[in-house]
Amino acid sequence: MARQLMQKCKKCGVYLLTRECQDCDGIAQAAAPMKWSPEDKHAHIRRKIEGVEEDGWSETLPTLAPKEEE
Numbered sequence: 514m515a516r517q518l519m520q521k522c523k524k525c526g527v528y529l530l531t532r533e534c535q536d537c538d539g540i541a542q543a544a545a546p547m548k549w550s551p552e553d554k555h556a557h558i559r560r561k562i563e564g565v566e567e568d569g570w571s572e573t574l575p576t577l578a579p580k581e582e583e
């Protein structure tokens with residue numbers, strides 16, 4: 514995974530996954546790393562980047578060894 518996928522439009526400030534803003538045709542540049550927060554306002558973007566809503570994502574998760582399960 515790339516170190517910095519999240520881009521932020523310099524013109525309107527929207528977060529993007531591409532270098533070009535579809536809202537205002539502005540140019541996006543790498544956004545500052547997001548801090549984790551309990552509210553996680555960017556969770557929907559993070560889920561999009563990681564493909565959480567796509568089929569098969571759950572199979573990519575690590576599983577516990579049988580003896581570690583309670």
Ligand SMILES: [Zn+2]
Pocket residue numbers: 522523524525526527534535536537538539
């Ligand atoms: Zn924009």
